[in-house]
Each structure stands twice: as C-alpha cells, then as structure tokens.
Amino acid sequence: MDREDFKTEQTTQMTPTVKKALVVLFFLSFLMFIKYAPYGNTHLVGDSLGRQLFMLYLFIVNKTLGIVHEGGHGVCYLLHCPEFVAAANGTVFQLLFPFLIGYYYKQKGQFFAYFIGLFFLGISLHYSAWYMSTAGEGLFLPASKSFLGVDGKHDFNYILTQLHLLNYHKVLAGFFRVVAFCIMLYSLGHMFVLAFFTSRKNLGKRKYRP
Secondary structure, eight states, X not given: OOGGGOOOOSSOSOOHHHHHHHHHHHHHHHHHHHHHOSOSOXXXXXXXXXXXXXXXXXXXXXXXXXXXXXXXXXXXXXXXXXXXXXXXHHHHHHHHHHHHHHHHHHHTTOHHHHHHHHHHHHHHHHHHHHHHHTGGGOSEEOGGGOTTSSOEEOHHHHHHHHTTOGXXXXXXXXXXXXXXXXXXXXXXXXXXHHHHSOOGGGTTTSOOOO
C-alpha cells in the first residue's frame, strides 16, 4: 500500500486514539479467530479467560448475523421465492448486511468505519464457510442445532446438492474460509494505515483510494 494513495476521512467522529485502540482490538480478534475458530465445541468450562471472552464475542456476533440470516429466509417466505432462492437468501442477507453498512460509511467518506464493515463481512463469510463444512451431516437440521430451535433444512446441503457439489463441501468451505481471512486481513491493513499513518493536518487534502 502506498501512503500517498491515502487520505484521512472527510468526516469522522473517531479520534486517532480511538482508531488505534480499535485496530489493536480487531487485530487481537483476528489472531483469536486463527487460534479458536471454526466453532466446533463451545464448551467453556476450564478454558482460558481469553477463549471465554472470544467465544462470548463470537456468540453475540453470530446471533446478530443469525437474525439477519433468518430475515433473508423470511423475505422469501413472504414473496414466495423458488426453493433454491429461499435457501440461498439467508446467506445472501447475512453477507450483504455488514457490507452495506460499510458501504454506507464509505459513501460518506468515513473509510475507517467502512473497513470495520468489511472486517465483519469477513467474520460473516467465515461463519458461512463453517456452516458449509457441515453440509455432509444431512439435509435436515435437528432442533438442537437449529438457530430457531426447530427442525429445519440445512441450507448448504440443499444448495450444494442442487448444484451437484455436495461431495466438495469441505473443499469449498476451506476456500471460503481462506477468502474470509483475506478480507479480514485486508481490512485490518487499511485500518492500520488510517490509524497510524494518516495525519490530522492532511485532513481533506489527499484522496483516499482503498
């Protein structure tokens, strides 16, 4: 990244100190994703304090994304979408939600907030990759594993079966997990530059090109 290609946001409510603190927090979050994710066993008894805090953070983020995911399905139920579209729309909504929030701030010239949105897009894609990795467990999800607590269909089992790709679900999940980490790392890199290498005196003088 060329420092001359960066400009400080046109308008922002974040102080340089807040930005630097957020970069540190997101960087630690990224390291914990590498160490603890995917999700698998979330049993916390006897775990380190760091892992317990990370799993709590992950629980809150995933529950928020889960609500958006189910909202995507709900829209299709109201509009009577084809079954394939209805199955895919949950994931589409889940990925669009953080991206559109970030894009909104990008349009306002608040690029640091934009990259926070992209970071959460990476988290959302990582969760989708994990969900995809479980597609081989069967078409139906028992209530104990369902977000809504009721029996339901496994989105990716149905989608990949329709696309004749179910046998490759773990390969696809691995690919999207790598993409998710790349998005998170890309976002962190830009946030780092904005927090540590842009100066308030250059406010509005240079154009930032992410």
